[in-house]
Amino acid sequence: MITSKDFLHLLRSSSTRKKRPDGSPYNSLSVEKVLYLAGKTDKSLKDIELAALENDIIPERYCRNQTSISNEGQKRLLQSHVAIIGLGGLGGTVTEILARIGTGRMTLIDGDIFDDSNLNRQLLSTVDYLGTSKASAAARRVGKINPAVETIPHDTFFTAENGENLLKDVDLAIDCLDTISYRFTLENICKELNIPMVSAAIGGSCGQATVIFPEDPGLKLIYGDQDKKTERGIEATLGTLPFAAVYMAAVECAEAVTLLLGRKPELRKKLFLADTREHTSELIDFT
Incomplete structure (x- = not known):
């Protein structure tokens, strides 16, 4: 079973640096990578998205919710x-x-x-x-x-x-x-x-x-x-x-x-x- 430390490393290494339309940067996690992480671990898709948000990584599917909805707000919606x-x-x-x-x-x-x-x-x-x-x-x-x-x-x-x-x-x-x-x-x-x-x-x-x-x-x-x-x-x-x-x-x-x-x-x-x-x-x- 993958450890918490190994999962966090895998999560961070799966993210990429992107820019919003206004030029502000953010860490992104694609749908493909969310599915990949779910296959590599025992975590659900929701758990992976929540873990990403907790580590200041935005699941790319939610990137256009920002900045109207913060990371904390997106977590709240998912919960x-x-x-x-x-x-x-x-x-x-x-x-x-x-x-x-x-x-x-x-x-x-x-x-x-x-x-x-x-x-x-x-x-x-x-x-x-x-x-x-x-x-x-x-x-x-x-x-x-x-x-x-x-x-x-x-x-x-x-x-x-x-x-x-x-x-x-x-x-x-x-x-x-x-x-x-x-x-x-x-x-x-x-x-x-x-x-x-x-x-x-x-x-x-x-x-x-x-x-x-x-x-x-x-x-x-x-x-x-x-x-x-x-x-x-x-x-x-x-x-x-x-x-x-x-x-x-x-x-x-x-x-x-x-x-x-x-x-x-x-x-x-x-x-x-x-x-x-x-x-x-x-x-x-x-x-």
Whole structure:
């Protein structure tokens, strides 16, 4: 078995000196070298990337995250665990973005399968995947993008009965659901487990997003009393355009990464509203 000293030597000798577009230097570790080190040792891809960051070596796949995200911040992302609930138009894009930025562990929840109507907007859907599990497709996609990211796919719908078990050990829940009642169910379980939640919804060319902490009033500020809500939002009437789904997924990911890095979210106790067709937005402050 390779010793810690030998591993560190191997890690450093596998890195190369590079420069960012602004000319600043950094030590780089390519994807090829990460895979090589995993084959030479008993360490996982994630462990190798974490070890690199601890020794001021940047896995090359994350080099363009800097300097917006520091080495310490990248480590924090790799050590984070998020749950993405709903893997359709919003959730598929959220999964893609968070895998690329280096979120280390993802619980992927959706009991649905792909059908023809998903092809206009759902990033994970292809003609070849019609009739197959969205959760399995999400896990496969993450594995192709960033195999250092651990995925825990659940081919099941999120409910009040299974929700607590599905969300155990997660740091953050990301609401990509299309049904208001289940959105309230998710919020209730997040409050019970003391987990923050990033929520978004889309319809037509429009979307909304907010961040809810366990102690916040939350969704009732948007939808009213839980027992008097409508079942479906405006998506049921307006449909969903692909650019609206991608736009709001990006907003969700921006807030998710902010939370995972321990920074103050911009959308807590606020509702961000956007119309991607008219290029307008509004921020409603509930405080």
